[in-house]
Amino acid sequence: MSERVWSTFQAMRSDGLLVRLSIQDLPKTRIDDGVQLFVDNFFSEETFLVAAGISRNPEAIAELKTLVTESLKDPACHSVICCEKRVDGKVGRIIGVSSMILVTEVRPDNMQDMKRKTKELQTLSQLMEDASLLNIMKKLNISHFYEGFGAVVHPEFRRLGIMTEFLKARCLACVAHNVPATGALMTCIASQKAAEKENWETVLNVDLQELGRKYGVIFDNKIYLKPIRDLFSYVCVDRFLDL
Template structure:
């Protein structure tokens, strides 16, 4: 929804070797060269690590990965998507390595549901879990009667840059975006220990929790041992 690549945050992070990185969180420029880098990050590190995608078997199927690539590429071009990236804060404002990205989607009350037909059994299973597991368990738009909602579509940080507080800065930036658009509540299904802990440090509250053992029985899938559950966490925004 943002017309220009706004910079939301500038911060420094100290690496284990003592070096300091100057970073910025900004809207993803909608240009092919940057979108290709973000797509590469998502497919290498989000799709192959996110617990529910793994449980559905997407990463084990070449055909499913091809279908997922097409879906992620399409999402990067959707006008309703608000995508922010983390990169080096250089004086010339050039975008080099994409260190991480946060995918979000604006939805207005009354908008028709996005209908997507998948051909692979793995993507169909993933949508079954997302729709009948997560979607039926909690929806902040309904619970808080929101006119505009900013739905989470995933956070990914490149392994080289983990442990620098980038995920937490993405969550803080999300608060800023919600404040700008007048959204009092924002939430997300946190499926990884790292994002759950980052959200806790940023003051997010757990309002719904699904045990992976229960999801395994309901959808006939297998989750990794850790974490034991997926949490729906919310942040309250001071408007």
């Protein structure tokens, strides 16, 4: 069975190259490619991972890579890719990945469940726990929701609107899978702007400096200019039924 295509679009890169792109489900046969995109770009750039020092310890990188691999294979995980659209219909080069995990009151996300070996992963887990959306779920009186696990775009294809397309696909997946909401910890300016464009609701602000002092880590102000915000999209199913 072929993977579902959520959207197709075209964009002009900064070098003048017009690219035709597709947002579609991650094929099981390409999970390793998706994981590697996380390793090559996300591990060394994402706010919390940088603060926890993941990329400075090969053992932490290996441990987190295992976690990501297991998560993308988990039936509770829904992952989509952005790939170059090919005329033969086959999945082309993967240039972006967006994943989310189905979270319930009895099944928290993998980051909280995992057995952490390295100091860096222990620190990362503590940081993530402070920004957990589980309490928000209770306030909204919903029993389950999709929580963002991570989204990454290859540097050569950034500023093409891919992150916005990823967020649209997350909302459409909620409707398709009968999940009432999706939320994510938006840890970079690009994802925050994309969420604002799609009218996601900000439900929690996280002060990076205060969080850093609590766990003895440093968030670089030169890189992260704004407070990190948890953005939670409460999906109205009716809004998408006509699409």
